[in-house]
Amino acid sequence: MLTLFDTTDSTIAGVTFQIPVHTHERDPEGTKFVQENKHRLNAACLCCLRLMCEGVRLSDDYCTQRMITRSLSSRCSELKKAGITVSKEWKIVGEQKVYKEYFLSPEQIEKAKSVLK
Numbered sequence: 001m002l003t004l005f006d007t008t009d010s011t012i013a014g015v016t017f018q019i020p021v022h023t024h025e026r027d028p029e030g031t032k033f034v035q036e037n038k039h040r041l042n043a044a045c046l047c048c049l050r051l052m053c054e055g056v057r058l059s060d061d062y063c064t065q066r067m068i069t070r071s072l073s074s075r076c077s078e079l080k081k082a083g084i085t086v087s088k089e090w091k092i093v094g095e096q097k098v099y100k101e102y103f104l105s106p107e108q109i110e111k112a113k114s115v116l117k
Contacts, residue, residue, distance in 0.1 A: 044069035045078050048102075052086070053112050057101040059091065076102050084112050 047068050048058060056062075063072045076086040085108050090097040104112060 045075045045082075048072065048075050049079060049084065049112055052102070052104040053109050055103075055109075057103040059099050059101050061099065072102060073100075084108055 048063070051058060051068075058072055060070075060072050063069050069075050076088070079086055084104070086102050087105055087108070088100050088102045091099050091101050
């Protein structure tokens, strides 16, 4: 049987955080990477969650430049599976949709803070 999700514990700054992490990708090399690095993927989820709890609106560029994650949408999806709903909206410059920003609503910030305690 193929397991689509697994849970692992990640401890960062003294906080243990457990979230589901997908266990396979479309190709065998991607699957191998995910299986070998799921603890790092959990760490990226926790980092994103902490930033959003502080009111930071995340974008792919923001996370890539700070070496948090190169796949923000995947980390947000994993947070959703853990029960934290991440909102997203297009950042509009002029009349063009340029990029998405991910953030937590005030209700989700309170929910996430209870998880982080």
